[in-house]
Amino acid sequence: MISLDRLDNDLAGWLARTLIAPGLLTPAAFEAAFVAVVTAAADDPDDAWLAFYRNTLAALTGRAVPGGTNAELAPVYARAAELVVGTDVVELGCCFGFFALRLAGAGRRVTAMDISAGTVALLARIAPRLGLHLDAVAGDARAAPFASGSADTVLALHLLEHLPEAAGDAVLAEMLRLARHRAVVAVPYEATPNPTWGHVRCFDHAALQSLGARTGRPFQVTDHHGGWLVVEP
Numbered sequence: 001m002i003s004l005d006r007l008d009n010d011l012a013g014w015l016a017r018t019l020i021a022p023g024l025l026t027p028a029a030f031e032a033a034f035v036a037v038v039t040a041a042a043d044d045p046d047d048a049w050l051a052f053y054r055n056t057l058a059a060l061t062g063r064a065v066p067g068g069t070n071a072e073l074a075p076v077y078a079r080a081a082e083l084v085v086g087t088d089v090v091e092l093g094c095c096f097g098f099f100a101l102r103l104a105g106a107g108r109r110v111t112a113m114d115i116s117a118g119t120v121a122l123l124a125r126i127a128p129r130l131g132l133h134l135d136a137v138a139g140d141a142r143a144a145p146f147a148s149g150s151a152d153t154v155l156a157l158h159l160l161e162h163l164p165e166a167a168g169d170a171v172l173a174e175m176l177r178l179a180r181h182r183a184v185v186a187v188p189y190e191a192t193p194n195p196t197w198g199h200v201r202c203f204d205h206a207a208l209q210s211l212g213a214r215t216g217r218p219f220q221v222t223d224h225h226g227g228w229l230v231v232e233p
Contacts, residue, residue: 007048008055009098010068016196027195036197046125054124056098075225076157076186077102083184084108085231086152090178092141093159097123101132110134111151115146142170146178157186158226163200168201168222169214176215176233185211185229188231203227 013034019025025033042048056070060077064070079101084103090111091100094120100112104127114120117138125134136191139145141159154175160168175183187208193199206220208229212219219231 001040002037002049003054004041004048007052008059008070009052009073009096010059010065010070012053013069013072020071022195023213027198046129049122049126050142052127053096053098053101053130055228057101058097059061059131060098060102072225074099076122079224079228080155080157080184080186081106083182083228084153084155085181088151088153090146090151090154090157091142092154092175093162094123094136095119095136097127097136099157101127101130101156104132104134111137111146113137113139113141115140142174144168144174144178148177151178152180153182153184155184155186157184158188160185161190161193161201161203162197164200170209172211172215176217176231179233181233183231183233185225185231187229188226189223196220199222 014035015030038048040044041050058064059070060074064074080099081102092113094100094112094114097112098115100110104110112123112134120136120138127134132150134180156171156175156192160171163171172185187203189215190202190205193202207224208221208227212221212229215231217231217233219229222228
């Protein structure tokens with residue numbers, strides 16, 4: 001059992017390296033194993049999740065262990081924070097909501113949406129215990145339940161690699177519907193999709209250029225710990 005002070009999102013990478021990679025656990029069983037390990041760390045599962053969130057947020061802002069999952073995500077979130085403009089922000093495909101919580105802590109009005117109702121419910125429970133406020137919503141990023149032009153910046157960080165091309169295009173179109181000023185997409189660059197994380201599609205610089213061109217809007221593609229597409233609606 002992992003102690004509460006060591007419980008953070010590096011657990012994901014550890015499980016992938018020690019159980020998934022050698023074939024001891026299938027990618028399909030990853031989520032259940034992850035949840036089981038986290039919730040075993042305390043009598044009250046939410047106490048374990050609170051420690052998980054606190055430790056992960058601390059690691060993502062400067063104390064990440066080299067080579068771990070947090071160390072991989074920290075520069076992505078730092079770059080994303082630099083690209084946010086305005087006060088009202090929507091993050092689609094937020095997963096645990098680490099980045100959304102970071103923005104909420106910086107004083108922005110944040111709506112975090114994910115297709116997993118359980119993950120969204122967890123985020124909604126834990127955020128107040130962290131002293132942070134955001135709106136956590138369950139929904140499909142291809143049809144977000146928000147009004148057009150309801151956010152200054154809309155982000156999809158490491159979401160599109162989980163979706164087929166047509167679905168990814170639909171998500172970007174939805175981002176442009178919602179965004180008053182800027183849509184930000186971040187993707188990892190991979191030679192083959194990583195099934196452990198549920199990836200079904202690979203991106204490179206050229207693929208992002210093509211995606212941006214299809215919007216018909218001004219856009220820019222840059223490389224920084226993966227690829228970035230910024231579209232100005």
